[in-house]
Amino acid sequence: MAYADLREFLETLDRNGQLLAYSEPVNPEPDMSAAARATANLTDRGPALLFDNINGYEPGKGRVALNTVGSWPNHALMLGLDKDTSVKDQFFEFAGRWDAFPGPVERRDDAPWQEVTLTEGIDLFQLLPLFRLNSYDVGSYIDKAAVISRDPDDPDNFGKQNVGIYRIQVKDKDRLGIQPLAAHDIGLHLQRAEERGENLPVAIALGNEPVITTVAGMPLAYDQSEYEMAAAIQGAPYRITKAPVTGLDVPWGSEVVIEGEIIAGEREIEGPFGEFTGHYSGARRQPVIKIHRVMHRRNPIFEHLYLGMPWTEMDYTLALNTSVLLYRQLKAEFPEVAAVNAMYTQGLLGIISVKQRFGGFAKAVGMRAMTVPHGLAYCKVIILVDEDVDPFNLAQVMWALSVHYHPLHDTVTIPNLSVLALDPSSDPAGITHKVVLDATTPIAPEERGHYSQVVGNPEGTADWENIIKGLLK
Amino acid sequence: MNDTTVNSTICPRCDAENVRVLTTSPVPGRWTMYVCNTCIYSWRSTEPSSATDPLAYPAEFKIDPADIPSIPAIPTVPPRRR
Numbered sequence: 010m011a012y013a014d015l016r017e018f019l020e021t022l023d024r025n026g027q028l029l030a031y032s033e034p035v036n037p038e039p040d041m042s043a044a045a046r047a048t049a050n051l052t053d054r055g056p057a058l059l060f061d062n063i064n065g066y067e068p069g070k071g072r073v074a075l076n077t078v079g080s081w082p083n084h085a086l087m088l089g090l091d092k093d094t095s096v097k098d099q100f101f102e103f104a105g106r107w108d109a110f111p112g113p114v115e116r117r118d119d120a121p122w123q124e125v126t127l128t129e130g131i132d133l134f135q136l137l138p139l140f141r142l143n144s145y146d147v148g149s150y151i152d153k154a155a156v157i158s159r160d161p162d163d164p165d166n167f168g169k170q171n172v173g174i175y176r177i178q179v180k181d182k183d184r185l186g187i188q189p190l191a192a193h194d195i196g197l198h199l200q201r202a203e204e205r206g207e208n209l210p211v212a213i214a215l216g217n218e219p220v221i222t223t224v225a226g227m228p229l230a231y232d233q234s235e236y237e238m239a240a241a242i243q244g245a246p247y248r249i250t251k252a253p254v255t256g257l258d259v260p261w262g263s264e265v266v267i268e269g270e271i272i273a274g275e276r277e278i279e280g281p282f283g284e285f286t287g288h289y290s291g292a293r294r295q296p297v298i299k300i301h302r303v304m305h306r307r308n309p310i311f312e313h314l315y316l317g318m319p320w321t322e323m324d325y326t327l328a329l330n331t332s333v334l335l336y337r338q339l340k341a342e343f344p345e346v347a348a349v350n351a352m353y354t355q356g357l358l359g360i361i362s363v364k365q366r367f368g369g370f371a372k373a374v375g376m377r378a379m380t381v382p383h384g385l386a387y388c389k390v391i392i393l394v395d396e397d398v399d400p401f402n403l404a405q406v407m408w409a410l411s412v413h414y415h416p417l418h419d420t421v422t423i424p425n426l427s428v429l430a431l432d433p434s435s436d437p438a439g440i441t442h443k444v445v446l447d448a449t450t451p452i453a454p455e456e457r458g459h460y461s462q463v464v465g466n467p468e469g470t471a472d473w474e475n476i477i478k479g480l481l482k
Numbered sequence: 483m484n485d486t487t488v489n490s491t492i493c494p495r496c497d498a499e500n501v502r503v504l505t506t507s508p509v510p511g512r513w514t515m516y517v518c519n520t521c522i523y524s525w526r527s528t529e530p531s532s533a534t535d536p537l538a539y540p541a542e543f544k545i546d547p548a549d550i551p552s553i554p555a556i557p558t559v560p561p562r563r564r
């Protein structure tokens with residue numbers, strides 16, 4: 010199952026009742042942000058939104074798609090699954106497909122974004138209905154585009170070519186601000202370019218089928234190709250096309266492809282921007298991109314992402330790639346790990362279900378989560394539950410916390426560990442205590458509490474779950 | 483939903499008189515966007531006064547132009563290789 014492009018995915022959403030096309034007139038601010046926020050507030054089964062009557066743009070031409078993967082049914086459809094697939098089943102499907110990495114890429118030279126090319130008089134605001142997402146963002150941002158760059162010291166290495174999503178401030182008609190943090194792959198590319206005294210060529214691909222967007226948010230190893238991971242996750246070769254000036258590989262199906270370069274040595278004020286922590290990040294001096302060329306389909310769809318207090322679309326797009334990554338890393342050393350739900354603020358809080366080998370085992374697994382690479386910036390609160398508790402079912406997790414967790418015995422606080430600086434509780438920024446809350450049932454030699462008389466499911470409950478699921482269809 | 487007369491000379495965020503037209507609506511006359519050359523804040527004429535009016539812009543998001551050069555650079559610029 011693979012979608013050729015954003016439009017094919019939107020058609021699938023529409024067929025499944027998961028696309029809401031809105032053709033009444035709207036203002037760029039604040040209507041579209043408010044609609045995306047409202048959809049996320051109302052339900053975790055909500056639709057994608059498509060606006061085509063935006064003040065200042067020709068009706069039908071200026072189009073904005075929001076919330077395309079912003080719900081569990083849409084996430085399931087991204088994976089080609091039935092829209093009612095449970096989160097837990099989506100997790101195990103995602104984990105299984107990961108094993109197919111690296112998948113093949115398919116090189117094509119006939120991309121639809123080659124329809125129109127602009128090299129002079131570029132004005133992104135004329136092409137795309139850009140708008141302010143949150144009231145005190147410094148301006149209009151692009152926050153769902155795939156940004157592609159290569160390692161200047163090893164430019165022919167396909168694996169080191171990076172596809173990532175970074176916040177991009179549209180500072181002028183043809184000038185952007187970007188946040189390539191030092192820890193990100195593009196940050197390493199920029200560092201090497203600046204050490205060489207060179208600008209860093211970049212391609213920015215907007216409006217993509219959802220899998221590359223999801224994979225671009227995965228914390229892959231430096232030399233692992235996002236395109237080869239996208240092929241594994243979608244179960245089909247991933248189509249790419251060379252961008253003409255930079256030679257960078259971009260998705261074949263994009264709506265818009267921008268080519269330009271990050272200017273070496275330049276830093277300019279950027280931000281604030283409402284972030285995924287639910288707080289604004291302040292202003293910093295950050296790198297700048299000069300745009301040289303824009304290629305696009307006729308009447309491109311601007312696919313955008315509302316970002317703010319969780320949950321928003323980003324929490325869905327990052328949910329399983331964060332959870333599965335931690336699961337794989339923990340499982341390699343501790344096969345007793347049953348599942349990992351690390352989808353709370355990108356894994357600042359995570360829940361691990363594990364079969365204890367002996368007393369104290371779960372606590373060790375919890376502390377290990379904090380020392381895998383992703384854990385160095387996240388995993389501030391780790392909750393452990395038994396292997397028969399579904400970590401994706403918060404009612405079950407809260408049950409385990411309420412009756413298995415003993416505050417005196419089951420709290421492990423580790424002082425002064427690293428965390429991402431955007432965590433507003435960190436003090437100084439980037440440093441925090443972390444905590445393991447062990448809500449597993451104590452086993453020998455740790456014998457305490459009264460847990461021998463559990464009320465199990467009545468016989469046949471699993472069969473009845475299937476019967477009732479079928480009747481509800 | 484027409485363009486109205488809004489502040490087009492003073493930056494709502496940093497109060498610098500260093501503002502220019504960023505762009506105008508593809509359908510003429512609907513809106514104008516402005517940008518401050520000092521702090522790169524931009525706004526659209528159709529936005530509420532909290533985004534366009536220096537007096538209505540909230541104090542906690544204001545910035546003093548004198549502070550901009552000392553804002554930390556992220557990432558820092560590495561030294562050139564020899």
Ligand SMILES: [Zn+2]
Nearest residue numbers: 493496518521
């Ligand atoms: Zn200003």
